[in-house]
Amino acid sequence: MEKQITKKYDNGEVTVVWQPHMCIHSTICFKGLPMVFDPRKRPWITPEGGTTDAIVEQIKKCPSGALSYYMNNEIEGPVELEGDTVVEILSNGPLLVYGNLKVKDTAGNETKKSQVTAFCRCGHSGNKPYCDGSHVKVKFEG
Structure with a gap:
């Protein structure tokens, strides 16, 4: 990793x-x-x-x-978005989720995400569940 x-x-x-x-x-x-x-x-x-x-x-x-x-004039932290959460599937790439969400790992740890989060669809990411660009190397189609 x-x-x-x-x-x-x-x-x-x-x-x-x-x-x-x-x-x-x-x-x-x-x-x-x-x-x-x-x-x-x-x-x-x-x-x-x-x-x-x-x-x-x-x-x-x-x-x-x-x-x-x-x-810089605000407390450091992620900028939360307003509006609906949107899910987009990129051709031959990751699943993009736009909006505020919590991601819970297998150990039950939660991570807050905002703006855009890219989830792996190819299964080859070294940073699962997130995309690390491995789909390009393995020529993922989907």
């Missing part, structure tokens, strides 16, 4: 939280806001490259939940 680290980057107003072990490499972040998210650079996240509103909107599009944020 990949080491579960968390990295944080801020522009003074918003802190971008990146959890690489959750990333499914959808490329949505850097295709949508390349001035902030550029995997060719180190660090690859430079929040001073975009407005706070643009960064927040781009993070909300992250299908795995590897990117999240919190406003």
